Amino acid sequence: MTPSDYEYLRKLLKERSGLDLSADKQYLVESRLVPLARRVGLTDIPELVRKIKGGGADALTTEVVEAMTTNETFFFRDKIPFDHMRETVLPALTQARANRRALRIWSAACSTGQEPYSIAMLLKEADKVLAGWRTEIVATDLSQSVLEKSKAGLFSQFEVQRGLPIQMLIKHFVQVGELWQLNADIRGMVQHRQLNLLQDFSQLGSFDVIFCRNVLIYFDQDTKAAIFERLAKQLEPDGVLVLGAAESVVGITDAFKPYPEKRGLYRPNPGRTGRPLGGSAMPQTLKVVASAR
Structure with missing residues (x-):
């Protein structure tokens, strides 16, 4: 996976799911997306990225987002x-x-x-x-x-x-x-x-x-x-x-x-000031086209 492929996937995941991957999480992307690429008949992540960039791959994009979403859970977690x-x-x-x-x-x-x-x-x-x-x-x-x-x-x-x-x-x-x-x-x-x-x-x-x-x-x-x-x-x-x-x-x-x-x-908080704290204003885009988490 090239640095540009990783940056493309980081941006895609941020826009579609809110997942904010740091620059050192390339190993995580590879561990989850290489098996997905092979399952859908693609050789590697660069080919997966090219497929998504080519358009008409909404179902594949959704699979990528879901593969990267952490679904760790258990009953009465943290009690x-x-x-x-x-x-x-x-x-x-x-x-x-x-x-x-x-x-x-x-x-x-x-x-x-x-x-x-x-x-x-x-x-x-x-x-x-x-x-x-x-x-x-x-x-x-x-x-x-x-x-x-x-x-x-x-x-x-x-x-x-x-x-x-x-x-x-x-x-x-x-x-x-x-x-x-x-x-x-x-x-x-x-x-x-x-x-x-x-x-x-x-x-x-x-x-x-x-x-x-x-x-x-x-x-x-x-x-x-x-x-x-x-x-x-x-x-x-x-x-x-x-x-x-x-x-x-x-x-x-x-x-x-x-x-x-x-x-x-x-x-x-009924006594709030009415604005977010500690960051820039609210994000301009919450225009996510993927389905949910």
Whole structure:
């Protein structure tokens, strides 16, 4: 792969998915795209780049973006956000929503579904509190292939052993050959939609809780700031944003403020100045043509 090929792919990935590759990640591109090139009958990455540049290769471009997207996930990942959800967020929201008796939760960049299904199982465990409530979980991702896997609710032995308590495996799954499938009632709690976080997502409506974990770390500061601005518009004034352990709004935006004494949780900031922090203005182009992550 030539330096110009790498620069072309870096720009393509930034525009299509927000992935901000540093100059020293050429090995990562090669490890993921050489197998893809060979699978589609091309000899190497330069030929892959020429194919994309030649036009009429939208499906191939999408495959390149999906191949470079990190889909690492597991059930109840990092545990603490789910403890906060069970012990703090749900009690507060059920009290605040007592009149309308409805909750909407968004799992952004949901990958193969472990996060939204963890949320669904958590809500199912709270069925006494939520009896008669309408609960809606919307799971989105850039990759259609991982969304299809998520919809099926089928997981390997390795996948169900990562973070899933044994009692929940027994209660909410059935064994299908060597795989485990979530029961239909849990699968039915989650709606799947293909979505790119770089694109407008106002059509999703407003949410009481937004999980947007372990994806913003791959974006540059301006892109993060722009996404935070738009997330703030989709969150109810008393709603909660859940970020990953290595993510924060500090120095990026004042659209959110930390939830008191709850690491990883953030609330809309009513006293904000109304502008991103610590970077240039919001990116001029969020005109992404690829489908979603």
